[in-house]
Amino acid sequence: MSNHKQSAQEIVEAIGGKENISAATHCVTRLRFALKDESKVDKEKLESIDVVKGSFSTNGQFQVVIGQGTVNKVYNEMAEQTGIGEASKDDVKSASEKNLNPLQRAVKMLADIFIPILPAIITAGLLLGINNLLTGKGIFFKDSLITVYPQWADLAGIINLIASTAFTFLPVLIGWSAVKRFGGNPLLGIVLGLILVNPALLSAYEYGTAKDIPVWNLFGLEIEKIGYQGQVLPILVASYLLAVIEKFLTKRVPDAIQMLVVPPVTLLITGFASFIAIGPLTFALGNLLTDGVITLFSNxxxxxxxxxxxxxxxxxxxxxxxxxxxxxxxxxxxxxxxxxxxxxxxxxxxxxxxxxxxxxxxxxxxxxxxxxxxxxxxxxxxxxxxxxxxxxxxxxxxxxxxxxxxxxxxxxxxxxxxxxxxxxxxxxxxxxxxxxxxxxxxxxxxxxxxxxxxxxxxxxxxxxx
Known part of the structure; x- marks a missing residue:
């Protein structure tokens, strides 16, 4: 028996046998299981297997760390032995959600939204740090580096532009990921995010210092023309509403005219709702949240x-x-x-x-x-x-x-x-x-x-x- 075949057999036995597996897949380094009963897993036996480097359970999935280059070979052997068949990551996620309580489902939802956009956010943070090294006073010299060496100023400017874009257009990133997670068209999520940070709106960063807040007068109802740059809650709630409306209309509008009806109506309703109610309420809620955390840590x-x-x-x-x-x-x-x-x-x-x-x-x-x-x-x-x-x-x-x-x-x-x-x-x-x-x-x-x-x-x- 080959090493991979034996390892696969031992792993299946340690996790409770093939009858305990609802679905399985693998990523670059780990086997990912949706198990029927995680209490049947013999962790001591599992982690004594040579190829296994560790195991843990998170968000309803039981994951076995094996390592790059080996995991796919072990998975193939395991699939052949158990007949579980190749499952997608979404299949495993769907199966694993059955084991979650409401709080775990909410946490998983946020994880599913934010994890895909983390590379962009983390990269932006790193580049902002590099920009601050170039522009900050008292780090290398009394004045900033670009003051001492002006030829570096444009380099810092380009780095700052690249770095700040992800945070300025954060609602766009979240809109794409959130609408996709809620089952809607992610492209509409992108458009919704762009609507909330449209340059024609007063930037959220300038809202606190602005003397005059521009407004729309909608038949006597005044709506503030402010954007939601860098904000999280407005786009999260608006994305959920967009996905709900889009799915509702898609089921009821004839296929022949869906393109002419569903996207425009969905964006119009969500857009109006965002500026009239969702934006102002969640903006205030977000400020209360940050003020509360700041007050807690201040005291x-x-x-x-x-x-x-x-x-x-x-x-x-x-x-x-x-x-x-x-x-x-x-x-x-x-x-x-x-x-x-x-x-x-x-x-x-x-x-x-x-x-x-x-x-x-x-x-x-x-x-x-x-x-x-x-x-x-x-x-x-x-x-x-x-x-x-x-x-x-x-x-x-x-x-x-x-x-x-x-x-x-x-x-x-x-x-x-x-x-x-x-x-x-x-x-x-x-x-x-x-x-x-x-x-x-x-x-x-x-x-x-x-x-x-x-x-x-x-x-x-x-x-x-």
Whole structure:
């Protein structure tokens, strides 16, 4: 029996047999299962299999980490043995949703909307950080770099244009992803997003300082002509309404005239509703949300930092961390987010715990996995470190959340803010406002040293027993 065939057979047995599999697929590195009963999984047996580097359950899916280049071979063997057949990721998602409660469904919905647009947002945050290095005063010289070297000014201008576009047109990105998630035509979602940031409207960024707010007079009803640049809630609600209206009309309008009726009527109704009700109400709600979070951290910074810093990794396990992305974006649009820097410290802490495990582990497979997982976490991707190493042994994970809680406490007291979200982990300083670099650096030092030392000590204590 070939190694891949044997591995596939052992994996199927460990997850409860082929009768426990509703659907299965794979991505670049992982097998993804929708299981009928996850309690039948023998995790100890599963993770003792040579090709398996870790496993975890999230959003109703049970995922087995195998690695690039091998996962497709194991999957093919498994499909041949079980007869499950090739399933798409959407098939697995659909099957897995049956196992979710209402809260998990809501969290998954937000994850499905924001995950596809994360590359654009993170890239924009990174480029904004580079632009700030070029334009910020007191970083390299007393004046900004482009003041000392004017020939760099246009380069900074182009970088700023490229970087700021994703945030300026954020409703367009969300409109595309949200309408697609709600079952509508994503192209109409793009148009809806463009409508909400049309240059003919007063920019949301200028709304607070504008002396005169332009209005439409609609038969005596005055509607403010404001855009929703950088806003999250207005486009989310409007996208849902658009998808509902479009699906309603598509079922009832004859095929021959659907193109002439469905898109125009859908956009007209959603557009009017957005400017008359959805936009103003959700804009106010978004401001209340950001004001509430700011007030909470202003008055109870230590408690907020301790709790969010310590619990962020726990939120990742449940998938609920995606719900805070909308809050981060709202805070960033309002002048800076103090939540995202704690995310970065949590990533670093998980990496440091995994790095310590690389040194104390005797198994060569675990050493290699811990080393690559630590590097990944330091660059902002924590899943390999968390699910492949730290949660497996538990105490490295505990050490990491202790350190990130302490780091969160320190930077929250100092009022550290990021002007945008960006790459987590060590490169995060690019998204941190310059005046907070020293305080953030102290937090990074805590996240680097404390979990490493705690994990190392706990590992020695366990071996001494």
């Amino acid at each position: 109870f910074a230590a408690v907020g930092g301790l709790l969010y810093g310590g619990l962020y990794a726990v939120l990742v396990i449940t998938g609920m961390h995606h719900t805070f992305l909308a809050v981060d974006l709202q805070l960033a649009a309002a002048g800076g987010t103090f939540l995202w820097p704690m995310l970065a410290l949590s990533n670093i802490a998980q990496g440091s715990s995994a790095l310590a495990m690389m040194l104390v582990a005797k198994d060569e497979k675990q050493k290699g996995l811990a080393g690559t997982a630590a590097l990944s976490a330091y660059l902002g991707v924590t899943e390999p470190a968390m699910f492949g190493v730290n949660l497996r042994y538990r105490y490295p994970f505990i050490a990491a959340i202790i350190a990130s809680a302490i780091g969160g406490l320190v930077i929250s007291i100092s009022g550290v803010k990021a002007f945008s979200i960006g790459i987590g982990g060590l490169p995060a300083f690019l998204s941190i406002s310059k005046e907070y670099w020293l305080s953030f650096g102290i937090g990074v030092l805590i996240a680097l040293v404390v979990p490493f030392v705690l994990t190392f000590i706990m590992a020695k204590m366990k071996k001494a027993k």
